Each structure stands twice: as C-alpha cells, then as structure tokens.
Amino acid sequence: MTPEQQTQLWRSRDLKHCWHPFTPQSIWGKESEMLFIESGEGVWLRDSLGRRYIDGNSSIWVNIHGHAHPRIVSAIAAQAGKIAHSSYLGFSHGLASDLATRLCSYFPKDTLSRVFFSDDGSTALETALKMAFQSWAQTPGEEARRSFVAFNNCYHGDTMGAASLGGVANFFDKFKGYGIPVHHATGMADLHALSQDERASIAAIVIEPIIQGVNRMTPWPKGMLLELREYCNDNNIYLICDEVMTGFGRTGKLFASMIEGVIPDFLCCAKGLTSGYSPLAACLTTESIFESFLGDYSENKTFYYGHSFTAHPIGCAAAMASLDIFEEDQVLENLVPKIELIAQLAQQLEQSSPYVRAHRQVGMILGIDITRADGSPYLQNERAGEKACVAMRPYQLLTRPVTHDTIVFMPPLCISEQEIRQAFAAIEQGISDALACMPS
Numbered sequence: 001m002t003p004e005q006q007t008q009l010w011r012s013r014d015l016k017h018c019w020h021p022f023t024p025q026s027i028w029g030k031e032s033e034m035l036f037i038e039s040g041e042g043v044w045l046r047d048s049l050g051r052r053y054i055d056g057n058s059s060i061w062v063n064i065h066g067h068a069h070p071r072i073v074s075a076i077a078a079q080a081g082k083i084a085h086s087s088y089l090g091f092s093h094g095l096a097s098d099l100a101t102r103l104c105s106y107f108p109k110d111t112l113s114r115v116f117f118s119d120d121g122s123t124a125l126e127t128a129l130k131m132a133f134q135s136w137a138q139t140p141g142e143e144a145r146r147s148f149v150a151f152n153n154c155y156h157g158d159t160m161g162a163a164s165l166g167g168v169a170n171f172f173d174k175f176k177g178y179g180i181p182v183h184h185a186t187g188m189a190d191l192h193a194l195s196q197d198e199r200a201s202i203a204a205i206v207i208e209p210i211i212q213g214v215n216r217m218t219p220w221p222k223g224m225l226l227e228l229r230e231y232c233n234d235n236n237i238y239l240i241c242d243e244v245m246t247g248f249g250r251t252g253k254l255f256a257s258m259i260e261g262v263i264p265d266f267l268c269c270a271k272g273l274t275s276g277y278s279p280l281a282a283c284l285t286t287e288s289i290f291e292s293f294l295g296d297y298s299e300n301k302t303f304y305y306g307h308s309f310t311a312h313p314i315g316c317a318a319a320m321a322s323l324d325i326f327e328e329d330q331v332l333e334n335l336v337p338k339i340e341l342i343a344q345l346a347q348q349l350e351q352s353s354p355y356v357r358a359h360r361q362v363g364m365i366l367g368i369d370i371t372r373a374d375g376s377p378y379l380q381n382e383r384a385g386e387k388a389c390v391a392m393r394p395y396q397l398l399t400r401p402v403t404h405d406t407i408v409f410m411p412p413l414c415i416s417e418q419e420i421r422q423a424f425a426a427i428e429q430g431i432s433d434a435l436a437c438m439p440s
C-alpha cells in the first residue's frame, strides 16, 4: 500500500468508527484534510504522507521536551521491559515513591508533602474536590463547608465534578443543574462581597493560577493569586491551584504559583508531568489535610477513591526522566531568551498584521486575538480561528484556537529561536491567507 492508500483507508475507518473529542462530527474531515500524525522528533511532527510541521500547541498543551526524546523513550522502554503496570491499591512501587518525593521537594518543607496520583487533569481535580469536601466533613465544627467557588470562564476538565466548576458556557451549560454546587466569581471583588455565612460554607476556591487557558489565554491581574491566598487564609478556605496547563515550565517557572510565591492547599498537575508522554496526574496536598483522613478503622475516614491506573509505572518513569532533563539541560534558565523573542515577535505581529488586535503572553504561553481588518470581531459560527489554523499547515505549523478567535502558540520548551521565528512566519501567513478570503 502506498502512503496515500494507507491514509485513505485510515480516513474511511475513522469516518466509520471514530468519535473525536470537542468535535462537531457532522463536519469532521469534510472542510479540512484529516491529518494522521505518525511520528515526531523534537518540536517536529510528521504526518502519514511524510509532511513535517512544528508542534505549535505542544500536542494540546502537553509536550514539554519535544517528541521522541531519547532519554524519556529509554526510561519508558526500560520500565515496560520490567513491568508496564502493577496495582497501587494494596501495593506500592519504587518509582512512585521517588516521584512523590521529588515533586514535594520543589516546595518548602512542611507545605505540600503528600502526593495522590491519578490519570489526567480532570481526575487530579476530582481528587482535590473530593479530598477538600471529605476533609472538612471530618473536621469538627467545619462540616458546613460543602460548596466550591470557581471563576467565570474557567476550565478544569470534563468529568462531572471538574465540569461543574467549568465556566465556559458553550461546554458546560447543557449540564447545568448536575454535578456539585459551585458559585462563580469574576474576581476578588466578588469574593470580598460574600457574607460571613457564605464564606463559612465554602470548602475550597479553585483557580487556574496566573493565567486562564481556555478563556483565551487571559492572565490574572498581578498580585491576584497572592490576594486570593490571603483571603483563603483569613476565611479558613482551601485553595486549589489547577496547574494542569501551567505546570512544568510553561510560564517560565516550574509551577505558575511560584511566580507570586503562593503555595496552595492542593496543587493539581497532569499534562506536562510526563512531558506529555503518558497519562499521569498528581494532586499534591498538605500534611494537615492528610491527617484529617487518619483515625481508627471504625471511624471510616479513609479516602475511598482511586483509578485502575493510579501511579502508572510507565508514567512515573517518564516523569522522572522529564524532571532529570529539566535539571541537566537547565531548561528553565534557557527559556529566558525564548520568552523574550516570543514577546518581541508577538508585538511585531500585532503591528504588521491587519487581523491581529491583541495578544497575551505568560512565559511560553501566547494567545493571539484575530479580528476583521476593520477591527470588528468575528462571530463564533464564522470559525475564523479554526480556518486560520488550517491555513498555517502549508507553512508547516499545527495549532488550534481557543474559543473561536484566539490562536494559541505554546510550543514544547525545547523549541529553538530559529523555529520560533519560523512558527511566527507561519502564523502571520496562515492568518492572512485565511482571513483575506472571508467575508468582511
């Protein structure tokens, strides 16, 4: 079979039997070519027809050190050769002990000192929600803390609990009324306006620290996270930081919370934990929360929660190798000039492209807003962002928009300055090719 015939066969099988996430299946594969990604190396992806592309959104925000990194690949292979999966329920394994110890070592002693493993971002958030809820239920005098606060337009995952936090109307409105009770706040002012009674009913406040992702890559005002930490301290409310997108160097620090020196009561990480090589998540928490689950067997304080693949050994092996690379290659130190270059090129793009009106950047995360040349916004059903991203493919860049008109550029941290320049040229060309032929 030629690569063309093979691709056609996969395409017809996909159309017949597959169902893609967040995808209107009625138009899937009809308006733009269905790409089959077959391999990758560093920031480059290769499709089944041999074409190469820069991975402009780190394969949906997960990849950190590039694809097929020899060090991570050999760690995974070595682990798979020993044992691919063993149960963390009733047994333990060494890599999980080492990884938990290492994750806690990034935080001051006596702060985040316990790690609960799960599979992905959503289940890391479920873990934090359930732990927060049950912890208060087992704390005399605090049993009334049963509700959660999240922020408008936030995104915390798609399982029912994580989705009840979600503030993006398009995704979550159909499920309104299901899931857990959540109060949505726009910012600190709303929290300060809550009565003492309301504050005393809150188990935890959940935030994407420093920058909201799905909400068009929108940074919070400077100092807001620190103010939120103080608010939580003053009102005896747990703070849950969802670092699923921001963790592992994406913002220039290992974790975004570190930018304001904030330590949450729960820190959830997933996507980049394994450098995106394998699904694995971790929810870090404090010793005092851990202790609220201790007691006589008869008190029934156990955290009855977990998944088949908890602390998956292959994920743990990948995560350890990824953290080694951070140290040995001084990844965070080497990001500084790249972050500056992205800032400079984003500024230039905003000046030179008639379709770019604004951009927002935190570290290696960039959102670029597109409009019509006269500055008027595109409507959601025009799908301008999607069309612009498809038009970037011939210029060797793959990425996706968030909402309908914000282009995301969030490459693997290993991208070179040369490749960053190449990616920006593709972004500018793709935007102008696609939008020039859209109705004004």
Ligand SMILES: *Cc1c(COP(=O)(O)O)cnc(C)c1O
Residues within 6 Å of the ligand: 061, 120, 121, 122, 123, 155, 156, 157, 158, 208, 213, 242, 243, 244, 245, 246, 270, 271
């Ligand atoms: C992706 C993401 C999640 C959900 O993670 P999954 O692994 O897709 O379940 C949660 N929170 C944030 C901030 C994310 O970016």
